Amino acid sequence: MTAPLKVITWVAIRDTCEMTATLHPTEDQIDFLIGPTTDAFEFGFDRPSLRRFIDLAQTSLARLDAGQASSSAQSSAAQG
Numbered sequence: 001m002t003a004p005l006k007v008i009t010w011v012a013i014r015d016t017c018e019m020t021a022t023l024h025p026t027e028d029q030i031d032f033l034i035g036p037t038t039d040a041f042e043f044g045f046d047r048p049s050l051r052r053f054i055d056l057a058q059t060s061l062a063r064l065d066a067g068q069a070s071s072s073a074q075s076s077a078a079q080g
Contacts, residue, residue, distance in 0.1 A: 009041075011034065011041050013034055017034060017035060018033075018034070018035055018036055018040075019032065019033070019034055020032070020033045021033070024044075028046055028047050029044050029045065029046050029047075030044065030045055030050060031043070031044040032044070032045075
């Protein structure tokens with residue numbers, strides 16, 4: 001990825017949604033495909049941004065599980 005962010009969009013991912021990942025070791029990137037191949041949403045992370053996203057997801061899930069969802073706290077954590 002050459003730019004910090006290329007597209008802004010909204011996607012709802014439900015429990016039954018297909019999800020796959022493609023590793024690109026030479027580019028140090030992982031691409032995720034969400035949905036059926038013919039109508040999928042695809043996005044990629046380099047290694048550092050994927051670690052940040054995983055940290056944000058784990059923190060957000062813990063807050064959701066605890067009933068303390070706060071979009072402003074989650075957004076500030078994402079900015080790292």
